[in-house]
Amino acid sequence: MSSRRKPDWLKMRPPSGERFTDIKETLRGHDLHTVCEEASCPNMGECWSGRDGPGTATFMLMGDRCSRGCNFCDVQTGGMEPLDPDEPANVAESVAEIGLDYVVLTSVDRDDLDDQGAGHFAQxxxxxxxxDPSILVEVLIPDFQGEEDLVRKIIDANPDVIAHNVETVERRQFPVRDRRAGYEQSLKVLDQVNRESDIYTKTSVMLGVGEYDHEVYQTLGDLREVGVDVVTLGQYLQPSRSHLDVAEYVHPQKFETWRRVAEEEFDFLYCASGPMVRSSYKAGELFVDAVLREGKSIEEAREDARRAASD
Known part of the structure; x- marks a missing residue:
C-alpha cells in the first residue's frame, strides 16, 4: 500500500446490519455483482445498511471482469465471459425484492463485444x-469508445440520470485511466447526452492522484461547458500495492471549498464533495430523488442531501 499514512478523517465504518445482510443474500441468490464490492467502495456499509430508507446498491452489469486496466480500479481485468441473457430480468427482480425506489446501474467495460454491451445495459x-415506472434509474456508463450510436442506445432507454466519469484532470488521464479512455472522449459522451436529451447528467472526479488546483478548476469549467448537472469529488484510495500510489490526502476543508466553487461559481445543480464521496453516492442520489420525485427546488434538494450526508 501507499507509504502515506491515512489521516483520521478516512476512518471507515465496517459493513454490518440486518439490511446489509439481506441485500447481500438477494444479490447472491440471483448471481449478481455490485460495484460496491468489486471496487471495494468505502461507503458500502452506509449505503447497504440504510438509515431511514431501503438502502442503496449499485449493480454492476456484464460480469465482474473488465476489458480495460485502469490503475486506480480494483475490478479484475481480462478473462472476459459471455453475457448472461437473464441478467437484465434478474436485476429487475432483485430491485423488486430489495424494495429499492432508486436504482444505480453501472458496468465493466466490454470492448470485446460488438456493441460494447450498450444493448444489454439498455435492456x-x-x-x-x-x-415499476416510478423507480428512478441512474446509470453510470462506459465511454463506448465515443461511438454515438451506442451512447444513443442508453439515451433511448430513458433512464433518469446518465453518469459517465471523467475520473481525473486532463493531464493525469494516464497513468490513472486505461489508454483507451480519454478526457476529450469522456466530455464528448456527456455532451452528447445533454445535446440529445433532457436527462440529468453526472460525473465524478478523484482528487489525490497528482492533480493541481488550477487543473481541478479547469475540469469543473470543462464539465459545466458541456452541460453536466451533478458532479462528485472524492479522495482516491489505493486498493493494493499494484495500483497507483496516493499523491495526497486532501483535507475535508478543501473538499468543502471545491463544493462551493462547483455550486456557486460554476452553477452545478449539485456537488457532493468529500474524502469518502464516490460516483454512486447516497447524498447525490437523494438530491436527484428530491428534484424528480418530490418536485423540490434545487436549494431544498441540496439541503436535504447535505443533511443526509452529515447525519
Missing part, C-alpha cells in the same frame, strides 16, 4: 421500468 433499464 436492463427497460426491464426495471417495465416492472
Amino acid at each position: 436492463t433499464i427497460r426491464e426495471i421500468k417495465a416492472r
Whole structure:
C-alpha cells in the first residue's frame, strides 16, 4: 500500500446490519455483482445498511471482469465471459425484492463485444421500468469508445440520470485511466447526452492522484461547458500495492471549498464533495430523488442531501 499514512478523517465504518445482510443474500441468490464490492467502495456499509430508507446498491452489469486496466480500479481485468441473457430480468427482480425506489446501474467495460454491451445495459433499464415506472434509474456508463450510436442506445432507454466519469484532470488521464479512455472522449459522451436529451447528467472526479488546483478548476469549467448537472469529488484510495500510489490526502476543508466553487461559481445543480464521496453516492442520489420525485427546488434538494450526508 501507499507509504502515506491515512489521516483520521478516512476512518471507515465496517459493513454490518440486518439490511446489509439481506441485500447481500438477494444479490447472491440471483448471481449478481455490485460495484460496491468489486471496487471495494468505502461507503458500502452506509449505503447497504440504510438509515431511514431501503438502502442503496449499485449493480454492476456484464460480469465482474473488465476489458480495460485502469490503475486506480480494483475490478479484475481480462478473462472476459459471455453475457448472461437473464441478467437484465434478474436485476429487475432483485430491485423488486430489495424494495429499492432508486436504482444505480453501472458496468465493466466490454470492448470485446460488438456493441460494447450498450444493448444489454439498455435492456436492463427497460426491464426495471417495465416492472415499476416510478423507480428512478441512474446509470453510470462506459465511454463506448465515443461511438454515438451506442451512447444513443442508453439515451433511448430513458433512464433518469446518465453518469459517465471523467475520473481525473486532463493531464493525469494516464497513468490513472486505461489508454483507451480519454478526457476529450469522456466530455464528448456527456455532451452528447445533454445535446440529445433532457436527462440529468453526472460525473465524478478523484482528487489525490497528482492533480493541481488550477487543473481541478479547469475540469469543473470543462464539465459545466458541456452541460453536466451533478458532479462528485472524492479522495482516491489505493486498493493494493499494484495500483497507483496516493499523491495526497486532501483535507475535508478543501473538499468543502471545491463544493462551493462547483455550486456557486460554476452553477452545478449539485456537488457532493468529500474524502469518502464516490460516483454512486447516497447524498447525490437523494438530491436527484428530491428534484424528480418530490418536485423540490434545487436549494431544498441540496439541503436535504447535505443533511443526509452529515447525519
